[in-house]
């Protein structure tokens with residue numbers, strides 16, 4: 049078998065998948081195929097009755113024409129040809145479909161299947177997410193991760209957090225992580241899930257595909273421009289990067305809006321969070337270009353430092369609290385409670401969360417820039433007010449999602465989701481403490497404290513959510529039962545340990561530099577190992593979906609009709 053030569057892991061995955069397939073086929077044998085499958089109407093056995101707990105795969109095995117009913121409710125290619133291993137009840141809850149109505153339709157189809165055979169065909173819109181996810185992993189581990197780890201090791205060796213000669217690499221690292229890691233995962237997930245959430249199909253999949261290559265071109269040219277810093281080549285590459293990234297993001301937003309316009313599904317408050325995240329995605333891309341040109345055209349090292357100090361914090365806050373946090377908040381409302389069976393909150397705070405998230409961010413940016421330019425005490429007061437509002441929205445979001453309630457549907461990904469929200473609370477509680485802490489340390493802004501907060505947010509919250517959501521979604525899309533896959537405890541423990549070490553040690557660089565600096569470099573290596581461990585696993589699952597799984601499942605296995 050082709051996959052067997054790929055290595056030990058693939059062999060184990062295939063064995064597990066084969067075992068799963070065998071179990072499904074055994075259960076199908078007991079139920080017997082529907083008439084449409086055998087063509088022997090009188091002789092064939094029928095599945096007695098489909099219930100809420102019957103898996104979609106069992107239903108499709110017994111009655112392939114039932115796929116039309118699932119497609120009507122948004123299945124479209126999920127789980128590949130054989131469908132996902134999840135139950136019908138899970139499907140109905142995730143797609144917000146009427147379980148009773150689907151059950152009626154399916155049982156009617158079982159009794160009298162349509163004569164026209166269903167021909168399964170995977171389209172670009174069904175597998176586009178794999179390209180985005182794979183490139184996201186590749187950029188996070190290479191440009192993003194390697195640059196982050198090397199910079200941290202240099203900080204550790206030279207025992208100094210603020211080193212001007214490290215700034216180009218740190219900015220290239222941040223750009224690759226925001227646009228390549230977070231951006232590509234968000235785009236891939238949106239192209240795959242948004243049409244299904246809205247019970248419609250993706251508008252212009254080929255155009256969506258083009259946005260991947262535009263983003264990649266932008267990320268690579270910006271990395272080169274950041275490293276070159278000044279001169280004609282840096283300006284040319286920087287300009288190209290800004291143009292293609294803005295084009296990619298504008299097209300992405302257009303595709304999502306056009307897809308939404310095709311849908312007849314009612315508007316839901318979570319979509320407002322997503323729309324504002326998309327607006328911040330575009331705004332931050334414009335600001336990121338400004339940030340680059342402000343540095344590239346600075347006339348002296350002092351001017352460079354001044355411009356970075358003015359623009360860096362607002363840019364990172366737009367990227368992290370505007371784009372990343374809002375998109376995660378929006379997707380979480382739609383995804384987390386239904387997927388993990390957390391139920392509905394007693395009070396719906398979605399609108400309040402929306403206003404607090406956007407309001408605190410606008411106040412933060414405006415007051416920070418005013419404070420920086422004028423030194424006004426009033427601006428300082430408003431900045432602290434913005435920081436105080438941040439843990440408020442984080443707590444409300446956690447209450448809204450009921451993340452600390454006992455879930456009725458657990459999965460290997462659940463620990464990542466819960467940990468992500470713990471990290472969100474830690475990161476946001478640090479915000480109002482930033483100015484008092486800086487004052488105690490005798491600084492305007494403590495870079496150590498600020499950087500520690502940012503790492504809690506970027507790795508603890510944002511990256512942990514990406515790991516959790518994709519570890520739940522990708523096996524479903526690949527048609528693989530996630531219970532047969534690795535529990536992911538290894539990468540989970542390592543990532544949390546690395547992140548906790550970094551956050552604590554970065555704060556301690558001010559009071560205990562002799563202990564904190566030698567150890568802090570190690571935390572980056574631990575985190576990158578965790579991300580690589582997880583990334584290789586997810587890549588394998590995507591490969592199983594792409595080629596091997598289909599051929600494994602298509603192997604002729606006799607099904608006896610009783």
Ligand code: HEM
Pocket residue numbers: 193195196197199200203218219221222225226229230360364498499500502506507510511571572573575576
């Ligand atoms: C492998 C794990 C990572 C390592 C070792 C790492 C390392 C670093 C280092 C050394 C800095 C500069 C120090 C500082 O300003 O505090 C930094 C800054 C930054 N990192 Fe990371 N990082 C990692 C993951 C991430 C991720 C996943 C993201 C985004 C989701 C991210 C986004 C940023 C941002 C936005 C900055 C600020 C850049 C600036 O000051 O302009 N990092 N990172």
